[in-house]
Amino acid sequence: MEHYTNVRSQSNRTRTLTHTSPLEVTLQAALDAVGDPVRRRIVRELAGVPDWTRACGTFNHLPVAKSTLSHHFAVLRNVGLLEQRDEGSRRLNRLRREEFEERFPGLLALVLGEDDQ
Amino acid sequence: MEHYTNVRSQSNRTRTLTHTSPLEVTLQAALDAVGDPVRRRIVRELAGVPDWTRACGTFNHLPVAKSTLSHHFAVLRNVGLLEQRDEGSRRLNRLRREEFEERFPGLLALVLGEDDQ
Secondary structure, X not given: OHHHHHHHHHHHHHHOOOOOOHHHOXXXXXXXXXXXXXXXXXXXXXXXXXXXOEEHHHHOXXXXXXXXXXXXXXXXXXXXXXXXXXXXXXXXXXXXXXXXHHHOOOHHHHHHHOOOX | OHHHHHHHHHHHHHHOOOOXXXXXXXXXXXXXXXXXXXXXXXHHHHHOOOOOOOXXXXXXXXXXXXXXXXXXXXXXXXXXXXXXXXXXXXXXXXXXXXXXXXXXXXXXXXXXXXXXX
């Protein structure tokens, strides 16, 4: 029963990761999401590594509180720019580059082309 | 003398219109500018008419105070998306479509493709 509870708990954690298709996202939401410089930096850093290799916990160098960082990841997920999944205690990330580009042509390229500040 | 004063006053009014080249604009400023739904609507309405035919005074149907409207026009001018000039008592507008597109490829198209709300 304890084992069952643990599995269920882990499963629930992943299940709370709601993902949104970029096709359902408004331009307003997309602009709000990429309007924040820390979120743009997260996106650029993720673009520099292969999918599913970078965990949320590796972004602690960014100058924001941990709770704020979690919020930023949630915002990016909610506009269809980020996919996440849990592996053990790590939450891994993948940019949804092609899907986001299809919905908002050019927007991601602008973010990726910006210099880090 | 009164005529001279009027002309001079008009001239000074135009001279206070500072314009910015899109090339000098940061992505942050551009995203902030188009992040506002009223500003995006102004841009869409201007895109629907020939350059220099639509005066600021014809935007009174938008649900914002006159002072807020002036602010919106200034923001659009300051990110290089709008050019303005005074003709008599009218302040006429032109979208700087090509210049803005060159600096921020795709961004204006996203704004123009959005449905009015």
